[in-house]
Amino acid sequence: MNIKPILALIFTACMVITTPTEAQRLKDIANVQGVRSNQLIGYGLVVGLPGTGEKTQYTEQTFKTMLKNFGINLPDSVRPKVKNVAVVAVHADMPAFIKPGQTIDVTVSSIGEAKSLRGGTLIQTFMKGVDGNVYAIAQGSLVVSGFSADGLDGSSVIQNTPTVGRIPSGAIVERSVLSPFASGDHLTFNLRRADFSTAKRTADAINDLLGPGMARALDASSIQVSAPRDASQRVSFLATLENVEVEPADESAKVIVNSRTGTIVVGQNVQLLPAAVTHGGLTVTIAEATQVSQPNALAGGETVVTTNTTIDVQQDDRRMFMFNPGTTLDELVRAVNLVGAAPSDVLAILEALKVAGALHGELIII
Structure with missing residues (x-):
């Protein structure tokens, strides 16, 4: 077997073969319904920038509003110089069960024309949830990994993203989010990958531990489990359940093909029906070169422009291979490697096999 085509295909396309499933903990394949994070967002000002801010109408309006909150009223005709100020969007995820007084990390992003947020400080910004209520207040100095520099000749250098920064523990939680975790007589586990077989196996594993009828699969992704009402008992109950092992x-x-990167992922259950495939390549190259014919000085002729066309045709010698009934993934990969197919050629072969009805599996192109 020639190893060069195999190495070429390995470097140009990633053929991933899944391994047989093994038992996993329930916490690794499912989430508890209602136990989730909540997104927060705010609008604020970053001050103290070294001349990398912006001077836009909404920046000036926001700046005037901030001063007005401190009792300083500027006339409408006055336009403050705000080159050290930038308007930003502040967002964060508030984890489940977090309590008032605890802190969370926030991300600050410029929404205007600011060149960089490096060296800036976010002033007090209210962070609201989807219901419009304020759940946290953010403030603090930004940590910016990117930087930018401009030259006098108009040249510039930008590394990473200087208009986005983070504030570790930059927001203090002011209000907690009510969770349905401690209410009702049941807990519901939602599988991260919906599958009827996995849902049934999960319910059976819980019933083997707790007893018959304690758990039942509601659909392909949800398993409902009877749980104690007392909150402390429910915590111990869930700590036991989340370590139950399920296969x-x-x-x-499935065969998943990323046409942009050439990545090909083939599932272990993909098989082929009887089929024969031939792979060939035909390359036609047309090159045109312009030439100028100049007569002698005393010849009395005219200058003529001619075109010289060169056509080169190359055809690669490829072999035909045939798939027997029930061809496995390993045999499919070996056959494609022997032909020396590139990722684009592999995609064409897979599409042709699917159209011919010889590919036993779903072909997904992303």
Whole structure:
């Protein structure tokens, strides 16, 4: 077997073969319904920038509003110099069960024409949830990994993203989010990958531990479990359940192709029906070169422009290979490697096999 085509295909396309499933903990394959983070967002000002801010109408308006809150009223005709100020969007994720007084990290992003947020400080910014209520207040100095520099001749250098920064523990939580975790007579686990077989196996594993009828699969992704009402008992109950081991069901037969990067992921259950494939390459190169024919000084002729066309045709010698009934993934990869197909050629072969009805699996192109 010639190893060069195999190495070429390995470097140009990533053929990933999944391994047989193994038992996993329930906490690794499912989430508890209602136990989730919440997104917060705010609008504020970053001050103290070394001349890298912006001077826009909404920046000036926001700056005037801030001064007005401190009792300083500027006439409408006055336009403050705000080159050291930038308007920003502040966002964060508030984890489940976090309590008032605890802190969370925030991300600050410029929404105007500011060149850099390096060296700036976010002033007090209210962060609201989807219901419009304020859940945290952010403030602090930014940590910016990127930087930018401009030259007098108009040249500039930018590394990473200087208009986005973070404030570790930059927001103090002022209000907690009510969670349905401690209410009702049941807990519901939502599988991260919906599958009827996995849902049934999860319910069976919980019933084997707690007893018959304690858990039941509601659909392909939800398993409902009877739980104690007392909050402290429910915590211990969930701590036991989340360590129950479940063997997830095998994924359905799929071939996933990323046409942009040339990545090909083939599931282990993909098989082929009897088929014969031939792969050939035909390359036609047409090159045109312009030439100028100049007569002698005393010849009395005219200058003529001619075009010289060169056509080069190359055809690679490829072999035909045939798939027997029930061809496995390993045999498919070996056959494609022997032909020396590039990722684009592999995609064409897979599409042709799918159209011919010889590919036993779903072909997904992203």
